[in-house]
Amino acid sequence: MSGGMGGGEAGVPDDLLTTKGDTHGFSTVNARVPIGADLAVLTADSTAALGLAWTPPASSTEMISIAMGDETSVLAAASTTVPVVTFSMPYGFTLTGVIVSAVTPPTGAALVTVDVHEDGSTVLSTKVTIDAGEKTSATAATPPVISDSGLAVNSLIQVFVDQIDTDNVATGLKIYLIGTQT
Numbered sequence: 001m002s003g004g005m006g007g008g009e010a011g012v013p014d015d016l017l018t019t020k021g022d023t024h025g026f027s028t029v030n031a032r033v034p035i036g037a038d039l040a041v042l043t044a045d046s047t048a049a050l051g052l053a054w055t056p057p058a059s060s061t062e063m064i065s066i067a068m069g070d071e072t073s074v075l076a077a078a079s080t081t082v083p084v085v086t087f088s089m090p091y092g093f094t095l096t097g098v099i100v101s102a103v104t105p106p107t108g109a110a111l112v113t114v115d116v117h118e119d120g121s122t123v124l125s126t127k128v129t130i131d132a133g134e135k136t137s138a139t140a141a142t143p144p145v146i147s148d149s150g151l152a153v154n155s156l157i158q159v160f161v162d163q164i165d166t167d168n169v170a171t172g173l174k175i176y177l178i179g180t181q182t
Contacts, residue, residue, distance in 0.1 A: 025050030059180040061096070068114075068159060068173040071103050075164045075173065080115070083158035085175070089118075093151040097178035098144050100128045100137045107132050108166020111140075114175060117158040123148040127162060130170070149179070 016024070021035030023042070027050055036042065036054025045053035068084045069075065076084075098116060106112045111129040114137075115122055126145035128137045137144065151157065159175055 023052075025052050027051070061178060061180060064093075064177040066159065066175050066177075068161065068175060069171070071172040073171060074168050075112070075161055075170055078113075078161050078164045080160055080162050083117070083160050084173075085157075085159040087157050089151050089153055089155045089157055092153045092182035093177070093179050094182050095123060095146055095149045095151055095177060095179045097176075098124065098128050098137075098146065099176040099178065100130055101172075101174050101176070102130055102135050102170045103172025104169055105133050105135045106130055106165030106167075106170040110163055110166040112161065112165050112170050112173070113163035114173075115160045115162050116175070116177070117160065118148065118151055118155050120156075120158075121148070123151070128175075130165075132165065150182070151177075151179075 013030070016030060016032050018032065019035055023033045023035075025031045025033040031050050033042075033050055033052050039057055040054040041057050043053055043055045044051060045055075066085050066087070100112070100114045102112065109132070111131060114128040116124055116128075123146060124144050125147035126142060128144040129140045129142060130137050131140050134140070161173070164170065
């Protein structure tokens with residue numbers, strides 16, 4: 001053993017780590033980095049004394065995607081009272097975006113218009129639209145506005161096609177709920 005330190009590996013004292021989950025750090029000498037809170041992530045941090053810090057895990061954006069029909073059938077008649085899709089939220093979710101896409105783009109003056117409800121109330125103050133000739137709402141002249149971003153676990157989510165395109169040619173609609181789990 002070098003450096004006069006008893007029992008440790010590579011010059012690290014035996015009593016440096018005192019708690020299950022502790023790890024080593026170093027500035028000018030070996031030092032203890034105590035275990036972080038449950039689910040915390042050990043992150044390189046040049047501003048921390050030992051170059052390491054425990055941080056909360058980053059929330060990652062995810063997407064719930066749902067087909068609102070098959071790929072080739074045109075949309076059924078629009079309805080603000082009969083949902084096209086109904087499901088229960090599998091977990092709490094902070095909604096940050098809603099996109100609708102089509103395999104065959106809508107045509108005519110009337111826009112495909114889609115609404116999302118949670119437990120009977122809309123979560124959009126401006127509904128999702130697909131402009132004529134476009135395959136996605138991501139390019140819509142008027143983007144959707146989310147008025148209620150907190151979707152609760154086990155809440156009933158309903159998707160309505162409030163309006164179909166003038167020529168009723170749009171097919172293959174899908175909706176993408178974008179956000180993070182809570």
